[in-house]
Amino acid sequence: MSNSLRITGMATGMDTEATIKQMMKPYTMRVDKMKQDRQIVAWRQELYRDILSDTANISKTYFDILKPDTNMLSKNSYAGFDVTAANSIAGESAGVSATTSVGAVAGNYSVNVVNLATAAKVDGAAINESKNSFVGENWKNKTIMFEIGGIQKSITTNDVVPTRDQLILDIKAKLEAKTELAGKINVSQGLGDGIKFSALINDSVKVVSTDVVDEMNNVTGKVINANKYTTKLSDLGIVVGGTLTFDYRDSKGVTKKSNPITVSKDATISQLTDAVNQGTSGAVKLNFSELTGKFSLESLETGSSALLKVTEDGVTGILAKLNLTIPAGGVAPTGVDATVKITPPGTGASEITVTKPRNDFSIDGVNYTLTKSSTINNITVTGNSQKTYDKIKGFIDKYNELVDKINEKTDEKKQYKYLPLTDEQRTAMKEEEIKQWESNAKQGLLKGDSNLENMVNTMRSAFFQSVEGAGISLSEIGLSTSQVISQKGKIMIDETKLKAAIETRGEQVANLFSKQSTTYSSYNSDATSIERNTRNKEQGIFQRINDILQDYTKTTGKKGLLIQKAGIKGDITSLLSVDIIKKDEKINEMIKNLSVRENSYYLKFSKLEVAMNKLNSQSSWLTQQLGGGN
Incomplete structure (x- = not known):
């Protein structure tokens, strides 16, 4: 309704505000009734949702x-047992852990882990080490460019044919003479007779170019302190790119072949490992260790039936650049089955040798997880x-x-005499009274x-x-x-x-x-x-x-x-939500109509004031005229 300031009743002497308020009362009561209906629907929705919250907690927990x-x-969840495991040698950690499921037998089990199940796997050599022989002639008066933190600095070797030891001393001296390089790079003998560069700081340090014969990929260190997230494959000598395809067995023993996985020279080491792992649905894992600078390739499945075969597109030598040497045919050495000797509880029970393709398996309600080859482990299963x-x-x-x-x-039982409070009723009550009233009003709604x-x-x-x-x-x-x-x-x-x-x-x-x-x-x-x-x-x-x-x-x-x-x-799509929305729309429409009706009443009373003013003026004039005639 209108909040305008009005001055009324000056001519008629009537309490216009009170009169119009009384006239509006039947219509405001209809709005209050609709608001009460709307509140009841909202309370019912709250009560339903409270029950829904309890059911959700049960589902999430159990x-x-x-x-x-x-x-x-x-x-x-119904295995009523406690399990403890200990190595037979004091101070040694157990090589096996265990849990139980329904059907386990209480007692003491003796477990000897002969060997763990392994995956089909290939371990690579460190990518920052050369495999070529040292050739002194190639290092006479040659330039080597280093990059540290995005800045490139070069040194030039002496104009003599060096021995390897002379070359190392010469390069060290040249590095120390350069302020930007001093104390940041070490030089030593690499694999085969090559030269190895290693970082003495945490910065990403690379040999970015050299005019030594056959370039940096074969003679100098390839990448120093490689960061798997920033080191690109081009830094490893992969300048063409290509594809890798993997044959493997999934967890059900089914042989599968991956789609060709694209290897881009602009990809980082991390992007390459992610591409292989995702392209094989996790069945093949390509790993890289920043600590050792080595790649490794292995199957997710373990045991003698594990399969890992990799096929390159035939021209790029991607695996060689990663220092991963795959045997002929691209088939990695197969894994081995786990071998464990178990003596179950019971008088006179004999030791039984068990082979399994995985390091976690279940036998007779006991779930074993092998963690290392070890001496005899004692597992105690106690009823609980x-x-x-x-x-x-x-x-x-x-x-x-x-x-x-x-x-x-x-x-x-529903409390029929307690309806939702109107705005007018609410303003006349204390907070505690309102809470108690609404508590009673909510009873019986379901x-x-x-x-x-x-x-x-x-x-x-x-x-x-x-x-x-x-x-x-x-x-x-x-x-x-x-x-x-x-x-x-x-x-x-x-x-x-x-x-x-x-x-x-x-x-x-x-x-x-x-x-x-x-x-x-x-x-x-x-x-x-x-x-x-x-x-x-x-x-x-x-x-x-x-x-x-x-x-x-x-x-x-x-x-x-x-x-x-x-x-x-x-x-907002539930039945009660839709009902609330409709009632809100109806309430807004009714409030607009109240304002129109109230304004029309004030307009009528305003006209009455004008008429009364005119009548009063005419009466005064007439009185003056009559009095003047005397």
Whole structure:
């Protein structure tokens, strides 16, 4: 409504402001009613989102594969054991670590790591060392150009045919005589009889040119203190470029060939290693060490079946420039299998030799990770039902909290006499009074909500329908439904019974909760009722709960029912968000109409003032005329 300052009622003597306010009241009440309706919708959305937040926390904590310690969909979470590993020699670190999964046997294991599994691999020579023989004649009166921090400085050798020792002394003296080069470069004998330059400072130092026979690529050091992010392949002598193609085996043992990987002379060392690693989907790793100045090439897969073959385009000699020597045919030396000798627990148990293509593997519920060849390691597996019990109870507690909250909201009696406060009512109340009033006004807004009631009922059914192939029931492990009517759907735990089941029937307990459907292995929001029923029967309880939460809270693709209703923060497409937007538009329209109506009232009263002024003036004139006649 208008905030203009008006002076009215001077002629009529009427309280125009109060009169118009009273006349406007039926219309302002309609606006207040619409604002109250809008607030109720917003509160309902808040209540839904609060429940959505609780379900999201459950999913993130207990159904996330990236959180193996609490992921209740993995059978490994039900392994009730503690594992310790130690080398038989005091002070020596163990050459193996271990964890357990369902089916492990408690006891002492003796593990002797004979050798680790290795990859197919080629180690290169340092790129800053020459492989050519020293030829003194080539170094007579020759110029060598260095680049330090982007600045180029040169020296010229003596006009005599030097021995290698004389040349080294001569170059050192010339370097020390140059202020820009003094104390920054060392000169020594390289591989083969060549000359090696190495940096004494952290700057990137390069030999950029020389008039020595065959240029810098073969006689002088190639690159000094190479930085993998800034050193270009042209610095290594790759001036043409080309392609590399790799044959390898993936994690499933399938032989694959990469697409040709382009090698550009303008690329950096880092860009080359990234191109190889990404071009083979990580199955081949090209590494470079700034510390040693060496490249290495290896397969991701280890063991005797690991394959690494590299094919150049035939003309560029890229690998030679990297100082990587691949055997004939481009096939790297194959890896070897891990060999380990294990003596399981039990009286009279004998040592068993095991070969595996990888350094991590599982046998009889024990997951081994080999870290080094070593003397005998002692692994102790001890039963610990408390650990698994705590995980199951942790989930049940959060589940019960969610059920309690939903039951409270769907059973809550609505307080009809408490409506959202109008602006006028709010200004007349204290802050604490407003909070208490709104708390009462929010009660019962989700009473009898069919979505929430159906979600709780479906989750309750998920607990007590039998799991095909589990071999155990919920009652057998000490879980039951609360007998208190108000706690419908809440799960109670018999601690003694559950711990006993974990210790004696661990495999069956794991299946009861985490078994996966063999017919329909993944969740599908568009599955038919028959497909859903089949998947549900074959799944463990927590797998079912995960499906139900997705049915109601999924935020991508086909959205869950509660997400469709309330959305997440920032979502304006949900049903309640759309309703709020429409009500906001209606409120704005009504407020504009109020202003127009109020102005029209003031205009009418203004005309009345004008008429009354005119009437008063005529009356005064008439009075004067009558009085003058006497």
